[in-house]
Amino acid sequence: MKWIAFLPVAVAAVSGVAAFTVHASGYAEKKAAPVFGVTIPLGYRDWRLISVAHEAGNLNDLRAIVGNDSAIAAYREGQFPFPDGTIIARLAWSYVPSEENNKVFGRPQSFVAGPATEWALQFMVKDSKRYASTGGWGYAQFNKDGIPADEAVHKTCFPCHEAVRTRDFVFTRYAP
Template sequence: MKKQYIFAVVVICLTLTAFLLTDSSDTIVKYPTGYRNWTHVKTLVLEKGHPLYEAFGGIHHIYANKIALEAYKSNKKFKDGSVIVFDLLEAVNSDNAIAEGSRKVVGVMEKDSKKFKDTGGWGFEGFNGDTKERIVKNMYGECFSCHLSQKNNDYVFSQYRK
């Protein structure tokens, strides 16, 4: 009787461990805390009339963490742990100037060649405005399918300006 009891406890523990190890929070892209202190790669304003205006209209700034910056500077493959942020803000036109408006989305690419092997080793996510609400339902269809054109550049469009 006692042995059976111990066996049951062991089985429960193993099941719990397996559950925790496969917890989905491990396979989703993390919110890029502190990215405003990372290195600024470039900025672009997408105006009305541009084919990507509907999805990405406004001002965006691109930031790279230290690991991603190495690859940007050396033109080598991005190592696991690389994170790139696409910080998209409204573009406000006034007094002949284009100013930053409110934040529309924080787009993220996080490199982990094992977790995200179906999307070139990159996990894609978008966080709504200033919140941590996730907006990407299908990273292949909504993000990777377009980044696929940059296969020779490890699926990254932007280049680091010295």
């Protein structure tokens, strides 16, 4: 009789975990970015940290650069060019002062991640055959709702990354 009372709780718990897993690990509906056909990889939010950055100026954001297991192994082993299957992601949030922290410090000095920026997600996917014309990398940019940027935006990715050709077109250095 006890299992009957437990059954609704178990069903609710499993449903909640399943719903959270889809939301936390990516987007249920995959929309491919134009030009390269890259989609948002499921589970990217659980990847390991490569580095963090603050972009000033018009962007004024905080960024976490994360990578799948292939990216992390390549960074740690100094394996360049990166092997096929490597995926590097950039997640961006607005850069905002923390009034709560500043009260503790007694002066304005603390900044934290605020809401996700409009173009919160970027991905680089290494496939030397599929993306041979762009140094072996496919690129994607998505807004905070998982909608890919248009073709014109995606056509600007590789020209920008050509500046770091000697580092396999990757700007971010590993911060162990």
